[in-house]
Amino acid sequence: MAASVARSLAGKTALVTGSSSGIGLGIASVLASKGANVVVHGVGALDEIDRVARTIAQQHEVKCVASNADLLKGEEPVKAMVDLSHSALGGPVDILVNNAGIQHVCPVEDFTLEAWERIMAVNLTAAFLASRAVLPAMRENKWGRIVNIASVHGVVASANKSAYVAAKHGLIGFTKALALETANSGVTANAIKPGWVLTPLVEAQIQARAATSGRSFEEEKDDMLREKQPQRQFATPEDLGELTAFLCSQAAANMTGESIAMDGGWTAQ
Numbered sequence: 001m002a003a004s005v006a007r008s009l010a011g012k013t014a015l016v017t018g019s020s021s022g023i024g025l026g027i028a029s030v031l032a033s034k035g036a037n038v039v040v041h042g043v044g045a046l047d048e049i050d051r052v053a054r055t056i057a058q059q060h061e062v063k064c065v066a067s068n069a070d071l072l073k074g075e076e077p078v079k080a081m082v083d084l085s086h087s088a089l090g091g092p093v094d095i096l097v098n099n100a101g102i103q104h105v106c107p108v109e110d111f112t113l114e115a116w117e118r119i120m121a122v123n124l125t126a127a128f129l130a131s132r133a134v135l136p137a138m139r140e141n142k143w144g145r146i147v148n149i150a151s152v153h154g155v156v157a158s159a160n161k162s163a164y165v166a167a168k169h170g171l172i173g174f175t176k177a178l179a180l181e182t183a184n185s186g187v188t189a190n191a192i193k194p195g196w197v198l199t200p201l202v203e204a205q206i207q208a209r210a211a212t213s214g215r216s217f218e219e220e221k222d223d224m225l226r227e228k229q230p231q232r233q234f235a236t237p238e239d240l241g242e243l244t245a246f247l248c249s250q251a252a253a254n255m256t257g258e259s260i261a262m263d264g265g266w267t268a269q
Contacts, residue, residue, distance in 0.1 A: 008249060010035030013085050015093045017041045017071065017130065018100030020049045022199040023149060026237020027097055027244050032060035034245050037089045041067045041081060041100070063089050071100055071126040072118060078129040092137035095248050098127035098171075099149040105160045116163045123167035124174070131178060135187070142186035145248040148175050149240070150191040152228075152263045172259045179257030188256040190247050195263030196224065198234035231264030 009031060019028040020042025028038050040053040046068045053064035065088035069081035085093045101123045104115045131146055138144025153161065154168035171191065178189040196202060209220040225232045243262055246252055261267050 006033075007035035009095070009245070012036045012094040012248075013039070013089050013091055014095035014097065014248075015039040015041070015082065015085060015130070015134070016097040016099055017081075017126065018043075019097075020044075020052045020066075022201060023194065023197055023237045023240050024097070024099040025052065026239075027099060027149075027241040028064075029056055029060070030238055030241025030245050031095065031097075031248070032056050032062045032064065035060075035062065036095060037063040038065075039067055039081065039084050039089065039093070040064055041069060043068060043070070065089060071122045074121075074125075075129055078126060079133055082130065082133040092141070093134040094138070094141070094143065095145045095147070096130055096134045097147045097149065097244060098130055100126060101149070101151075101164075103161070103164050107160055108162050111162060119163040119167055123164065124170045127171055128174060131174075131189075135182070138187045139182075139185055144182075144185075144187035146175075146178060146182075146187070146189040147244050147247050148172075148189070148191040150175070150193050150259060152193050152195045152261065152266050154191065154193055154259065155267055175259065176257045183256065188247070188253065190252075190255060190257070191259040192240060192243055192247075193259055193261045193263060193267070194235055194240060195229050195261070195266040196234050197240065198236060202234075225264070228266050229264030230266075230269070233264060235262050235264070 014031045014036045016024050016028040018024040019040050028040055032038050042049040049068055050066040053066040057064040065084050067081045067084055069077035127148055148171050150171045151168045153165045154172040157165045175189050175191040206220050210217050
């Protein structure tokens, strides 16, 4: 029984965008630990992403394949990424995790149209394109899970992050519409709203704060949490992975259209 629970996603295939590092890597690793085969997606050199995919496959005894599809370039790269599931893993995408995201910090009056459109393309449009691509097979199989990694910025705002905030609000709205369109089909769509998650990117932000202030890394880390998260602890990528896996489980089969916070109380304030 324990082995059955541990490998509860055996036979399923997951596509996790932005999964060669950070939150996405944590999600891909947890899904693989539960038996799912995984399309590992990232940006940059394909051999580096392939190295990550091979590591996940070896650690969890599943099949993985790497993709470096450029989500800035519209439909064709997204379609090719989805098609890898068939060609390399032997079946359609059962679980889609739209995690890829980029950021640009700038006041609105200085925000370039190019920067705005890049953020929308990766953070919102790519989720639409990937969802559209996987839905026919999910409907045919009467089973599918779409999990959109939004943010606390899908419900609150911060100055100088207008495009990111707009895209994440849009992603939550898209999740709700998708849930209504797929209701009673065996497909669910939900969003997760992380607050601060301790990733290499966030660690770099803390280091930059420390360099500017002259204070220690630990002092700046504590201040970052104190400013926003009453729980005063970071989530980990693996925490996000476990929540994603729950949303893919039978226990969550009647959950759809939800946006679930993992933010240490940030949005409770």
